Amino acid sequence: MDAFSIFLIATLIAFAITPLVIWAAKKFRVLDFPWRPHPAIIHAQPTPRAGGAATFLAIVLAYLFFVYQSGGVTLDKHIVGILLAGSLVVVVGILDDKYDLNPYLRLLTNILAAGIIVASGVGITWFTNPFGGQVRLDEIIFRFNFPDFLPFHFFAGLHSIVLLADAFAFIWIVWVMNALNWSSGVDGQLSGIATIGLITLGVAASRYLSGDPNQIAPAILAFSAAGSYLGFLPWSFYPQKIMPGYGGATLAGMILATLSILAGAKLATTILLLIVPLIDGAWAVIRRFSRRRSPVWGDKEHLHHQLLALGWSKRQVAIFYYFLGALFAYLALTLDHRGRFFAILVGSVVILATLITLARLVGKLEKKNA
Secondary structure (H helix, E strand, O other): OOHHHHHHHHHHHHHHHHHHHHHHHHHOOOEEOOOOOOOOOOOOOOEEOOHHHHHHHHHHHHHHHHHHHOOOOOOOHHHHHHHHHHHHHHHHHHHHHHHOOOHHHHHHHHHHHHHHHHHOOOOOOOEEOOOOOEEOOOOOOOOOOOOEEEEEEEOOEEEEEEHHHHHHHHHHHHHHHHHHHHOOOOOOHHHHHHHHHHHHHHHHHHOOOOOOHHHHHHHHHHHHHHHHHHHHHHHHOOOOOOOOHHHHHHHHHHHHHHHHHHOOOOHHHHHHHOHHHHHHHHHHHHHHHHOOOOOOOOOOOOHHHHHHHOOOOHHHHHHHHHHHHHHHHHHHHHOOHHHHHHHHHHHHHHHHHHHHHHHHHHHHHHHHHO
């Protein structure tokens, strides 16, 4: 069974089960009420949340179907770790969608989920040198496979703590989870970003299938997740029938971050294709710290909020994010190592300058209309 078939199956599963999740969310009142005290709310009617349950179930079912159809492919320790961490993220997400958990508690569960993935053997042990060839484990500089200690068995696989590799992976996974969650404010925004990003990583992993059979599992998981978010998209696009919720957003970030490590250490590729939410998230942290506020407490000053304040519609904002995501995904897949590095530098400067300019412009408009 090929990757496109899995992608299509996941899309159909997600599209079919999302109405059931909508029904359950309404029945158990897992709703986002517009009058709850949160500065980032932009909808006017109570809207079902818990979309993470639909996407996660579709991912698991599609991937297990592939395992069943392909007798030689098993659930390796990395995939088991990802799915276990994903179940934790989704359960916590549903609880947050229902009860509005404390942000510090959510951050703690993000840390725990990242810890599960790292314990399953996911670590950043090398990266691509943007100024030349590849810097791998057998080279002297930029080696992250040390110190190596405390071997143990996890999910029937031998693993040991590799301090630098595990620390970098841990920070990377938690950061992308939060950045994607912050970019889920407009109808369909998160679903489109996740779909484009996951397809890109699936293509990146597929390029290495002939030389590295270990890339089969990451590629199939990427296409399973991409199909799941695509099948969810019609229900979350404006006017949304359901939100991805905290679980759906952080699940997307967790899978993207983890696959970027497993799919041939495609960190630069992932940074480039997610550059808008990553820089937007970094600017949010800087902005909140500068105002002596905790970075985990939300505000209404992300890029999508600024565009809405300028008069853009929700549809326009979502489509704009899709366009940027597709553009950077194309660059990520076509540029060489050095090209991606400079695209990240230039893109970061342009996006940051745009965010600062929009913030000042919106501030002036608000003062003028006050």
